[in-house]
Amino acid sequence: xxxxxxxxxxxxxxxxxxxxxxxxxxxxxxxxxxxxxxxxxxxxxxxxxxxxxxxxxxxxxxxxxxxxxxxxxxxxxxxxxxxxxxxxxxxxxxxxxxxxxxxxxxxxxxxxxxxxxxxxxxxxxxxxxxxxxxxxxxxxxxxxxxxxxxxxx
Amino acid sequence: xxxxxxxxxxxxxxxxxxxxxxxxxxxxxxxxxxxxxxxxxxxxxxxxxxxxxxxxxxxxxxxxxxxxxxxxxxxxxxxxxxxxxxxxxxxxxxxxxxxxxxxxxxxxxxxxxxxxxxxxxxxxxxxxxxxxxxxxxxxxxxxxxxxxxxxxxxxxxxxxxxxxxxxxxxxxxxxxxxxxxxxxxxxxxxxxxxxxxxxxxxxxxxxxxxxxxxxxxxxxxxxxxxxxxxxxxxxxxxxxxxxxxxxxxxxxxxxxxxxxxxxxxxxxxxxxxxxxxxxxxxxxxxxxxxxxxxxxxxxxxxxxxxxxxxxxxxxxxxxxxxxxxxxxxxxxxxxxxxxxxxxxxxxxxxxxxxxxxxxxxxxxxxxxxxxxxxxxxxxxxxxxxxxxxxxxxxxxxxxxxxxxxxxxxxxxxxxxxxxxxxxxxxxxxxxxxxxxxxxxxxxxxxxxxxxxxxxxxxxxxxxxxxxxxxxxxxxxxxxxxxxxxxxxxxxxxxxxxxx
Numbered sequence: 029x030x031x032x033x034x035x036x037x038x039x040x041x042x043x044x045x046x047x048x049x050x051x052x053x054x055x056x057x058x059x060x061x062x063x064x065x066x067x068x069x070x071x072x073x074x075x076x077x078x079x080x081x082x083x084x085x086x087x088x089x090x091x092x093x094x095x096x097x098x099x100x101x102x103x104x105x106x107x108x109x110x111x112x113x114x115x116x117x118x119x120x121x122x123x124x125x126x127x128x129x130x131x132x133x134x135x136x137x138x139x140x141x142x143x144x145x146x147x148x149x150x151x152x153x154x155x156x157x158x159x160x161x162x163x164x165x166x167x168x169x170x171x172x173x174x175x176x177x178x179x180x181x
Numbered sequence: 182x183x184x185x186x187x188x189x190x191x192x193x194x195x196x197x198x199x200x201x202x203x204x205x206x207x208x209x210x211x212x213x214x215x216x217x218x219x220x221x222x223x224x225x226x227x228x229x230x231x232x233x234x235x236x237x238x239x240x241x242x243x244x245x246x247x248x249x250x251x252x253x254x255x256x257x258x259x260x261x262x263x264x265x266x267x268x269x270x271x272x273x274x275x276x277x278x279x280x281x282x283x284x285x286x287x288x289x290x291x292x293x294x295x296x297x298x299x300x301x302x303x304x305x306x307x308x309x310x311x312x313x314x315x316x317x318x319x320x321x322x323x324x325x326x327x328x329x330x331x332x333x334x335x336x337x338x339x340x341x342x343x344x345x346x347x348x349x350x351x352x353x354x355x356x357x358x359x360x361x362x363x364x365x366x367x368x369x370x371x372x373x374x375x376x377x378x379x380x381x382x383x384x385x386x387x388x389x390x391x392x393x394x395x396x397x398x399x400x401x402x403x404x405x406x407x408x409x410x411x412x413x414x415x416x417x418x419x420x421x422x423x424x425x426x427x428x429x430x431x432x433x434x435x436x437x438x439x440x441x442x443x444x445x446x447x448x449x450x451x452x453x454x455x456x457x458x459x460x461x462x463x464x465x466x467x468x469x470x471x472x473x474x475x476x477x478x479x480x481x482x483x484x485x486x487x488x489x490x491x492x493x494x495x496x497x498x499x500x501x502x503x504x505x506x507x508x509x510x511x512x513x514x515x516x517x518x519x520x521x522x523x524x525x526x527x528x529x530x531x532x533x534x535x536x537x538x539x540x541x542x543x544x545x546x547x548x549x550x551x552x553x554x555x556x557x558x559x560x561x562x563x564x565x566x567x568x569x570x571x572x573x574x575x576x577x578x579x580x581x582x583x584x585x586x587x588x589x590x591x592x593x594x595x596x597x598x599x600x601x602x603x604x605x606x607x608x609x610x611x612x613x614x615x616x617x618x619x620x621x622x623x624x625x626x627x628x629x630x631x632x633x634x635x636x637x638x639x640x641x642x643x644x645x646x647x648x649x650x651x652x653x654x655x656x657x658x659x660x661x662x663x664x665x666x667x668x669x670x671x672x673x674x675x676x677x678x679x680x
Contacts, residue, residue, distance in 0.1 A: 040352065
């Protein structure tokens with residue numbers, strides 16, 4: 029549905045514009061000679077609103093002229109988005125308290141849930157071995173200052 | 182003679198054992214990641230950027246250039262072998278390249294692609310060396326008003342040449358500018374849009390942003406295509422082309438190089454326009470156009486050369502004017518800024534070692550592709566045999582570690598997560614994130630130059646059209662926009678992307 033998608037894009041632009049206007053209202057615009065920190069945010073916000081309106085107009089015009097013959101799109105991969113997001117956030121949460129090895133194992137395990145697999149053993153082995161490789165390559169090989177083990181050990 | 186002196190300096194830098202090694206590692210890593218189906222050069226660079234942090238500036242840029250060429254070659258390999266190009270110009274490569282592979286000539290296709298790329302790389306290296314000084318002298322005449330006009334041109338060009346509708350591109354640019362506003366205002370030190378979050382005072386870091394927008398969202402996008410993508414079944418044999426193959430591709434390589442060298446300089450055009458034009462040219466002048474799409478070697482040799490030549494000359498505006506011409510050069514500019522180099526015309530004179538070293542290592546990177554990478558083709562092919570379900574978690578973990586190690590900050594990992602989901606949402610909305618990243622990177626420079634230009638002109642906005650260089654650039658921008666909106670051109674543009 030092209031109309032739907034255009035509405036969403038216009039909505040996204042409007043959301044950004046409103047955020048800029050709401051959270052930038054205290055920033056002084058300044059004068060033309062000496063612009064304040066609020067000038068560009070307001071200019072960007074107004075342009076976003078203008079483009080949003082243009083997108084809606086275009087969508088309405090296109091809708092009148094054409095029937096819906098767009099190819100159906102692949103469905104949103106919720107499973108992938110959820111498990112990968114969970115994996116990344118787990119890493120953010122765990123890396124400092126419990127170190128690279130444990131957090132990498134968890135991250136790999138959760139992100140592997142994005143796809144079907146031959147079973148739990150495969151996921152666990154994959155998680156463990158990738159964490160070990162990551163520890164060897166990044167912490168020892170490249171010498172990045174990453175905590176390896178939990179800091180209470 | 183000045184040219185030879187420059188090149189001598191460049192090779193002196195690039196051939197130090199350390200930089201040579203970095204270039205080699207870059208090429209290998211770039212191919213390794215670039216060969217993964219669906220992952221293009223910009224994504225590869227975004228994923229691998231953190232690897233280059235600890236290095237000195239010259240070494241980091243040389244390694245990044247190596248990564249870029251490796252990624253391009255890896256992408257061609259995937260396009261030829263399994264018909265899954267990671268970037269738009271790979272689609273053209275796949276047209277005849279994959280047909281050749283199906284006919285059992287994959288080895289020939291791969292080596293012709295490498296030979297064509299090396300030739301194109303050699304020519305365009307000399308071209309860059311010859312044109313760089315002139316262009317950077319022009320760049321030194323630029324004041325704030327001209328800089329603003331140039332950046333506007335760069336942004337509009339990326340929208341017009343990119344895929345998707347112009348309006349969506351504009352939304353992406355404006356969102357990129359908004360995200361670039363986050364942080365402390367340079368002139369007044371006022372915090373803007375930090376929402377009280379301490380980590381946002383320095384702004385969003387571009388690396389987790391780019392990794393999320395390109396890396397994570399690309400992976401989510403590939404997950405949508407069902408089926409496990411172990412894909413490769415037939416064996417690769419006969420790597421070296423026969424004399425007849427070489428003869429048949431000699432002229433196409435020459436033509437492709439010419440087309441690519443010229444089109445690559447145009448801002449925003451990237452490599453797609455070059456390979457597409459080269460392909461169409463070959464088809465047009467061929468006496469047997471019906472062979473195209475069925476494994477014609479000209480249809481592979483010419484666009485692959487054009488692709489590589491354009492990839493190389495697209496560095497010209499970035500190196501001499503500090504203007505990115507696409508996602509890849511925008512990432513390179515971001516990397517330069519991290520190392521404390523402000524990109525622009527002064528780089529050539531102030532850091533000749535960096536400039537010429539980078540130019541020469543581009544050529545060395547191309548040579549490495551042919552000498553080292555091609556014999557390793559069995560390894561790259563074996564990567565294509567790894568099931569995708571094992572690669573995805575590995576890439577995710579790599580992105581997490583990379584994002585974290587930029588500043589040793591968990592906040593950057595959260596940015597990675599948010600940017601990944603946002604990028605996936607954008608791709609569902611048919612919005613290409615390239616203009617977003619580009620304007621995010623040059624946004625702060627744009628604002629600074631704009632405010633300075635207005636200050637210099639005593640608040641008179643006419644300054645942008647009164648200066649001849651600035652006026653020319655703005656007229657070019659307007660012309661581009663008008664052309665893009667014209668119905669006839671729009672139709673053609675759509676055809677290009679459908680093919």
